[in-house]
Amino acid sequence: MHNSIIPMGMDRLDPPDNRLHDPVASHLGYLLRRASAAVMAALGARLAAIGMRPVEGTILILVGANPGCIQSDVGRMLGIKRANMVPLIAALANKGLIDKSPVDGRSLALSLTAAGEAARARVEAIMAAQEAQVERMLAGQDVLLLRQALCRIVDGDEIGAT
Amino acid sequence: MHNSIIPMGMDRLDPPDNRLHDPVASHLGYLLRRASAAVMAALGARLAAIGMRPVEGTILILVGANPGCIQSDVGRMLGIKRANMVPLIAALANKGLIDKSPVDGRSLALSLTAAGEAARARVEAIMAAQEAQVERMLAGQDVLLLRQALCRIVDGDEIGAT
DNA sequence: TATTGTTATACTCTATAACTATA
DNA sequence: TATAGTTATAGAGTATAACAATA
Numbered sequence: 001m002h003n004s005i006i007p008m009g010m011d012r013l014d015p016p017d018n019r020l021h022d023p024v025a026s027h028l029g030y031l032l033r034r035a036s037a038a039v040m041a042a043l044g045a046r047l048a049a050i051g052m053r054p055v056e057g058t059i060l061i062l063v064g065a066n067p068g069c070i071q072s073d074v075g076r077m078l079g080i081k082r083a084n085m086v087p088l089i090a091a092l093a094n095k096g097l098i099d100k101s102p103v104d105g106r107s108l109a110l111s112l113t114a115a116g117e118a119a120r121a122r123v124e125a126i127m128a129a130q131e132a133q134v135e136r137m138l139a140g141q142d143v144l145l146l147r148q149a150l151c152r153i154v155d156g157d158e159i160g161a162t
Numbered sequence: 163m164h165n166s167i168i169p170m171g172m173d174r175l176d177p178p179d180n181r182l183h184d185p186v187a188s189h190l191g192y193l194l195r196r197a198s199a200a201v202m203a204a205l206g207a208r209l210a211a212i213g214m215r216p217v218e219g220t221i222l223i224l225v226g227a228n229p230g231c232i233q234s235d236v237g238r239m240l241g242i243k244r245a246n247m248v249p250l251i252a253a254l255a256n257k258g259l260i261d262k263s264p265v266d267g268r269s270l271a272l273s274l275t276a277a278g279e280a281a282r283a284r285v286e287a288i289m290a291a292q293e294a295q296v297e298r299m300l301a302g303q304d305v306l307l308l309r310q311a312l313c314r315i316v317d318g319d320e321i322g323a324t
Numbered sequence: 325t326a327t328t329g330t331t332a333t334a335c336t337c338t339a340t341a342a343c344t345a346t347a
Numbered sequence: 348t349a350t351a352g353t354t355a356t357a358g359a360g361t362a363t364a365a366c367a368a369t370a
Contacts, residue, residue: 020227020228020231020235020236022224022227022239023223024223024224027289027293028293028296028297028305028308029201029292029293029296030220031309031312031313031316032194032296032312033202034316035194035312035315035316036194036197036199037198037241038315038316038318039191039194039315040191042318053359058186058192061185065184065185066182066183069182070328071329072327072329074182077182077184079196079199081363082327082329082330083330083361083362083363084360084361084362086331106327106328106329106368106369106370107327107328107369107370108328127186127189127191130191134315135190137311137314137318138311138315140310141303141304141307142302142304143190145302146190146308149300149302149303150193150194150196150197152299153197153201153299153300154193154196154200156204156299232351233352234350234352242337243339243340244350244352245338245341245353245354245355246339248352248353248354266346266351267346268344268345268346268347268351268352269350269351269352270352
């Protein structure tokens with residue numbers, strides 16, 4: 001919390017930032033954004049070790065838990081538009097992790113290949129470790145209540161209107 | 163929380179998503195990311211009413227609180243790289259909201275113009291309303307503790323290493 | 325008529341490398 | 348040698364519009 005109130009023009013020029021006073025550092029919206037970025041960066045670094053990005057890992061887990069689900073539903077669940085799902089699913093299929101089989105004539109049923117299931121297991125282990133660390137850093141919180149509150153914001157028809 | 167455990171292949175095809183089971187919906191990292199996106203989208207919509215984006219508003223507030231600060235310090239404080247600060251500051255200067263005056267020969271001192279100060283006040287009012295709403299949606303939390311925890315994650319040298 | 329998958333496209337945000345001028 | 352500002356550029360992520368095939 002770089003919130004020291006040292007006026008500009010002083011002689012302390014040594015530290016990384018110039019000890020700016022930051023009135024937004026206490027805003028929960030801002031902190032949410034920065035914390036999210038930090039957590040995603042850390043997860044990205046861990047998943048990169050197995051050649052995977054956070055989105056891809058999440059899709060693997062979701063398809064693994066819902067074999068036969070269709071592309072559009074996965075996108076809706078993750079808040080990803082149809083058009084943007086195409087290259088994501090194509091990449092996972094090209095890596096041989098996901099099978100696409102037509103069910104409908106217009107819908108594609110998704111399922112994990114054997115390699116996809118193995119990858120999913122590795123992803124889940126990494127994400128579980130990440131999750132444990134995040135929970136540890138949220139020490140002092142009622143994590144159950146926090147989860148519920150974040151869900152309210154995510155599904156938030158409450159936010160956006162005044 | 164779309165977490166109902168209704169197996170695929172049922173006849174309930176009416177709701178938006180096909181009632182997928184979502185094992186990642188409970189992950190704090192994932193919730194953090196989705197909640198952050200929702201809050202930022204709401205803030206973006208509100209600020210768009212005065213022709214401003216969240217980053218620009220944040221910079222106005224930061225410069226207003228630290229007149230004479232230099233571009234690089236603002237970037238460091240907000241986690242924005244030097245190279246990416248250039249067009250941001252240029253845009254605010256072009257709008258006549260920020261003045262740049264050389265102090266160093268290599269550094270530029272930033273300050274708000276009269277119009278910039280007026281814009282800053284409007285931004286701060288909007289952000290305060292947004293912040294109040296976020297706090298309301300986090301009902302049941304110890305907001306002070308939550309702020310501290312999020313700051314730990316943001317400044318997190320703890321996260322990223324195993 | 326609404327939905328699925330798809331293509332093309334554009335805009336924002338972010339990251340890196342390289343350069344100049346200055347401290 | 349390190350820092351400030353700058354340019355150019357590349358990669359994600361996200362958004363819209365349009366189209367064909369299907370329900």
